[in-house]
Amino acid sequence: MDNQIPQLQEAxxxxxxxxxxxxxxxxxMLALLQDHLTQYLSAIKMNVLALETYIPLEQNEPNQLLGKxxxxxxxxxNGIKRVTRFENARTPLxxxxxxxxxxxxxxxxxxxxxxxxxxxxxxxxxxxxxxxLIFRIIQELINNAILHSGANYLDITxxxxxxxxxxxxxxxxxxxxxxxxKTKGRGIDIxxxxxxxxxxxxxxxxxxxxxxxxxxxxxxH
Amino acid sequence: xxxxxxKIAIVDDHQIVIDGIVALLNGHQELEVVAMDxxxxxxxxxxxxxxVDLLLTDIMMPEMNGHDFATAVRKKYPETxxxxxxxxxxxxxxxxxxxxxxxNGYVLKNISKQELLNAIQKIASGGxxxxxxxxxxxxxxxxxxxxxEKVQLTVREKEIIQLMEKEYSNKQIADELFISERTVETHxxxxxxxxxxxxxxxxxxxxxxxxxxxxxx
Numbered sequence: 001m002d003n004q005i006p007q008l009q010e011a012x013x014x015x016x017x018x019x020x021x022x023x024x025x026x027x028x029m030l031a032l033l034q035d036h037l038t039q040y041l042s043a044i045k046m047n048v049l050a051l052e053t054y055i056p057l058e059q060n061e062p063n064q065l066l067g068k069x070x071x072x073x074x075x076x077x078n079g080i081k082r083v084t085r086f087e088n089a090r091t092p093l094x095x096x097x098x099x100x101x102x103x104x105x106x107x108x109x110x111x112x113x114x115x116x117x118x119x120x121x122x123x124x125x126x127x128x129x130x131x132x133l134i135f136r137i138i139q140e141l142i143n144n145a146i147l148h149s150g151a152n153y154l155d156i157t158x159x160x161x162x163x164x165x166x167x168x169x170x171x172x173x174x175x176x177x178x179x180x181x182k183t184k185g186r187g188i189d190i191x192x193x194x195x196x197x198x199x200x201x202x203x204x205x206x207x208x209x210x211x212x213x214x215x216x217x218x219x220x221h
Numbered sequence: 222x223x224x225x226x227x228k229i230a231i232v233d234d235h236q237i238v239i240d241g242i243v244a245l246l247n248g249h250q251e252l253e254v255v256a257m258d259x260x261x262x263x264x265x266x267x268x269x270x271x272x273v274d275l276l277l278t279d280i281m282m283p284e285m286n287g288h289d290f291a292t293a294v295r296k297k298y299p300e301t302x303x304x305x306x307x308x309x310x311x312x313x314x315x316x317x318x319x320x321x322x323x324x325n326g327y328v329l330k331n332i333s334k335q336e337l338l339n340a341i342q343k344i345a346s347g348g349x350x351x352x353x354x355x356x357x358x359x360x361x362x363x364x365x366x367x368x369x370e371k372v373q374l375t376v377r378e379k380e381i382i383q384l385m386e387k388e389y390s391n392k393q394i395a396d397e398l399f400i401s402e403r404t405v406e407t408h409x410x411x412x413x414x415x416x417x418x419x420x421x422x423x424x425x426x427x428x429x430x431x432x433x434x435x436x437x438x
Contacts, residue, residue, distance in 0.1 A: 050244035207375075207376040215400065
């Protein structure tokens with residue numbers, strides 16, 4: 001047993017290194033999409049719009065082609081926007097769990113998903129990599145509620161006591177079973193992997209009226 | 222002879238975007254691009270020698286962000302109108318630009334040519350211009366800020382209150398709802414917090430008062 005302890009510690013250090021690298025790569029991808037690719041797209045669109053003025057109105061074919069190009073640029077632009085909408089460079093790694101979660105919740109349009117939240121999280125309850133994982137789990141659950149379950153209302157609670165941090169996310173959408181049938185594997189596998197790292201437990205259930213309730217508990221020691 | 226053309230300065234950390242805007246405005250005799258820069262700090266200095274009517278500026282810039290830049294321009298060159306041109310129309314960002322930096326307009330970079338020309342004309346003549354998407358984001362942000370704190374019990378919490386009223390233990394509630402006792406305990410804490418009660422009796426009273434539990438006829 002004693003021989004296993006250094007090995008476990010090594011595995012933990014390795015896992016954290018992987019997590020750190022993953023987050024750095026994610027931030028790079030985000031920067032590439034938001035700060036670089038979209039700038040190119042808007043520059044392309046502006047040039048196409050400038051080109052339009054040189055094509056006489058009566059030339060149908062070139063004008064139709066330009067119209068298609070403009071449509072494709074807008075579609076690409078909106079696609080990137082959809083993917084990166086709730087992504088933010090400010091994460092628990094640089095501003096802490098409480099601030100990052102609050103910021104994320106504030107960014108969500110209340111007309112799309114009305115959110116009621118309560119966050120009782122003691123500072124530094126977990127190391128920053130674990131906090132990052134908890135944040136990503138919550139982010140995934142809320143993204144699922146917005147994108148796939150058709151929910152209008154979501155309630156999120158983060159509660160802590162001496163033993164554990166407990167999180168409950170409940171929405172009024174189509175329910176976990178229906179959601180799961182339609183969208184197998186949508187982020188759930190990743191959530192389960194993160195839960196293994198955090199040594200926590202997670203459960204999904206559905207209320208009588210159909211919404212999804214996800215509860216997870218993370219031991220503090 | 223004094224020119225009536227609108228003198229425009231453009232700041233964006235991406236030269237390709239500046240070139241795009243210039244190409245877009247090219248051929249419009251009423252507009253004159255008098256300065257372009259990829260650095261906000263440089264532009265702040267250069268503007269001292271130029272009489273800029275309208276500044277077109279990006280928001281997300283590495284060395285000096287659009288918010289700080291617009292605030293500095295407003296202070297140093299109060300006559301210059303500011304139109305923010307950004308990839309992001311996030312409510313919080315726009316709100317800061319309007320309330321702190323006092324800008325005159327905000328549009329997104331995927332704007333159409335006609336809308337950009339309209340925005341420039343309108344702002345140069347003393348008006349304001351915010352594109353529809355930006356206004357939508359701003360409205361959503363204001364709504365979030367105004368959101369009142371009120372008790373909102375979820376469906377599951379109401380289910381648990383109903384079982385608590387039947388004197389079910391945590392274990393019985395957990396079995397009934399196929400969840401763990403730990404989850405029931407977390408729900409109970411939430412329910413007590415939300416209803417500002419601290420005993421089952423007080424909670425049941427609250428539930429009857431608020432028609433969460435219906436009394437027998």
